[in-house]
Amino acid sequence: MSRYSDWREGLLRGLYNVLLYLLLPLVLLRLYWRGRNEAGHRQRWGERLGYIPALPQAGCLWIHAVSVGEVRAALPLIRALRVRYPEASLLVTTTTLTGSRQVLDALNGQVHHVYAPYDLPGAVRRFLQHVQPRLTILMETELWPNLLRGCALSGVPVLLANARLSERSARGYRRVQPLTAAMLRDVTLIAAQSEADTGRFRALGAPRVRTVGNLKYDLEVPDSLLEQGRALRRELFGDRRPVWIAASTHAGEEEQILQAFMAVTARWPDLLLLLVPRHPERFAAVAGLCEQQGLSLVRRSERRACPPETAVFLGDSMGELLLFYAAADLAFVGGSLVPTGGHNVLEPALLGLPVLFGPHMFNFNEASERLLAAEAAWQVVNAEALAVAVDRLLAAPESRRGAGERGKTLVEHHRGALRAFLESIHPLLRSRFE
Template structure:
């Protein structure tokens, strides 16, 4: 009954959903394309294989090692990856090209999810992290498609949100065939929401299995080599309300290190132009990645206004600030800079990556700061004491290496649902 009410309300709100899509298309034109896929029509859907759903950019990057391993393990099976956003779509195509099928996930209405599942006819549906929809799970169950929640995470805040609509979500959680959860604390939250103990395994986070490709490292070395011998720090995946604080911090950094370069990478591409103007209005000399121009010695900010190059930008830096943490977004993937041996800075809002950030902080690899002054102070400290910066970076790299292996455990679990899976 709750799911029926949910579907009815969703149907009644569909005109508003379409209006929101129009508004987003006005701000980011990519949303105006491929509308039919939102209604389970069109798209590059490859039937009879493995279906992976990754909501956006972060989940697509996290899923990449798993998808590559699935393509290697099951060369006879097609893989289709769905997402929700144009930036996620662009990332999927950049990562895999034509090796996988790709389409947007339709709106969560029973007949739309049913249509997609009939077209896909997957052996298994693998959903990344926490991107669960009641009708998606219910229609997979109806079609006898096993549902795996991979690299599952659930913050305290999200768990409280789900608990408020427990009548709707408990059947959804109870219907999951297997949950590969990152930590024991998150497993307890999933259990409280209805996931059976027998259907859950603590595998760790596959994000620890991140390994920068030689191509990425080579590109980073080439780009950094063009910038000369100057200190470089990066503010990555920043959100509105953070860029201003980062720029204030950079002004203070320049007092101590006049030749310092800030690599500023906003999280969402529709903000690239606004952030460029913000930096210019603040009096900084700005070079944009899209200009394909080498920053001059007098340029102070390099704007990373491209998609799929964040790991390369991290490879160019000496110090990393991870955004989404000075505002209440919950932080982003701290393991990307850690894997490259960078000392890490974060704001206080880390609830999306609590356990990972605490691991790094406990090892001395991450320092929490609460605003522009503290951010500038720690950047300057590490620039002036490179041995301490290197020590912090090495500690983070050691944490990443010590926690690897989740991907293998995940693949073994998924193999139980795939016909003709290799025996490990």
């Protein structure tokens, strides 16, 4: 590396740190503000600054998963690590409150959990000194300069699991190329989801990248889940109503979904919309939006069955999305009618549902393209096209079930990323935990 590159990296790192410290009061203020509707945002701030409660032992295996989606992707990996390395203490960190709740719901008592530190030099140093991880696994694209440099200086190997990098994100990283290259050199191994992701990481200067596949294909669904979904449907919705789930929706999408729903109910008046917003703090606002449209509403939190006139069932709970999928006939996956990048389309496919999604799927390009090619999913561009697609699927139950079967088969066919990842890191883990 040239002196000029070293100088540019140092300058960018310094500017980055100054910016973080300047933004910290605003970040904490935002947490406090969000705590108006959800008190959890005002709790455990010390963990975000590197002050964490005592852990039973230092030298753990640390897995960081930002939020709900990353936690779900990490669950098969975490469970496999517990089986293969039972003597290893596992620490799972998240960034968001919803991610924290997902860890506690799915793994309570099996792992330790705290919030990850903000990428401030002092916070990272305090965290690493206290935890002293033997190995760090970061889910997807968690590239934080101070965290990665802190691990490198402490001799802690860092593995980037289920790594993905869209072309849009790669363009952003190229704008700070010296700092990006330095971060990637601090990563021991990048286990990429696809060859395209591998190529983009290498183009940015990553020296150690391997394509292992997408861990989200390795999601295990218990056999009892489908029966639980059918039981929930009988209890809350009745046996005869068709059920359309619109899951992980964002602001700007619910309006389009409700517009499509009202268009479809002109032909299918018994249709029930199972609406599940992505973020809990938006539950009340989405309920208000339904009521503004004159749609009768039952909320999951009410714990009561839907009367026949109910139009919308609002899934205002945490940890039940798979159960809701299992209670539905077809699925729309949100974050895709707005430029968020989409959410996990493999979950409803694995449960045998035909899948609909919008045009913005850059976070799930490969998975969505595979489902489209298998005719297990359909992409829509707006509310009108969404209504047409839902109507078509409701009118053809055999075609709908066939699409669901094709999607389930596709997901099962592409399993194996978990095994490949474990094989890739086994020598490193064996030297530390055996």
